[in-house]
Amino acid sequence: MIKNIIFDFGDIFINLDKQATYKEMAKLGVTKISDEMIAVYHQYEKGLMTTDEFINFYHDKFGIKKEDLVFAWNAILLDFPKKRLDFLKDLAASNKYRLFLLSNTNDLHIKWVQSSVGEEFYNEFKNSFEQFYLSHEINFRKPDSEIYEFVLNENNLIADETLFVDDLKENTDSANKLGIHVWNLIPEKDDVTELFIKNKTN
Known part of the structure; x- marks a missing residue:
């Protein structure tokens, strides 16, 4: 489960x-x-x-x-659809899962995001997670196995009880080698709001 x-x-x-x-x-x-x-x-x-x-x-x-x-x-950074924030907030409010963010994100990018979406939107996003891990703050980056081990160990997570969602196959492959369940989401084909349609979570 x-x-x-x-x-x-x-x-x-x-x-x-x-x-x-x-x-x-x-x-x-x-x-x-x-x-x-x-x-x-x-x-x-x-x-x-x-x-x-x-x-x-x-x-x-x-x-x-x-x-x-x-x-x-x-220039790589585009829009943040509100439907995805709404999905995440509903998921967090359900209290069915422990939620974590794990992103290869640098200081310039996260500051652009904060400015682009606004403080209220950004805080609603960040506060939906139990932990909000950005690579430049924890000194690890995907797909190195150490970053997944760090998250598992820091939060006493069992790999087989954990699902990792990422758009890059090299990242999901690396996490899967540790026994973590994965969804390699394909942009323009999949959307995170389809999480429970495309994945077995129990």
Whole structure:
């Protein structure tokens, strides 16, 4: 029986355009993603680098204006449909499951989200979860197994009683290896509001 549900954030609750940042960076003259850039991104996403250090890396390396970089970086983030918030609030109010958020989210992105949806909407979202885990605050990132072990251990969760919902197969595969039940939600085909239609939770 499922007693706990762990949700991802991007393309689960908030819609993403995963190519938008690449397109915006290309407009700024950055057309190739190097191993160094990926390493810096992972460091930033794990909170091992400050926002200023992250922005300065691109500014110094490519001569990009800092405000242009922030715009490009946040271009991936789209809208947050209210029906998904309503679904989550109803689920939380039912008290049937322990709810958790587990997201690879960096400081720039979460600040954009807070500003975009507004304080009341954001707080209603955050307060629907027992714990709200963002990668840059806990120094882990998916799909590393350590992040799932951290959530399980911190909250005394049993893997076989836990469902993890994420849009990336590499993330659900990693969690599933630990015995966690998973739903690899496919954006534009699935919607989180269909959770109980597409998954067995008992």
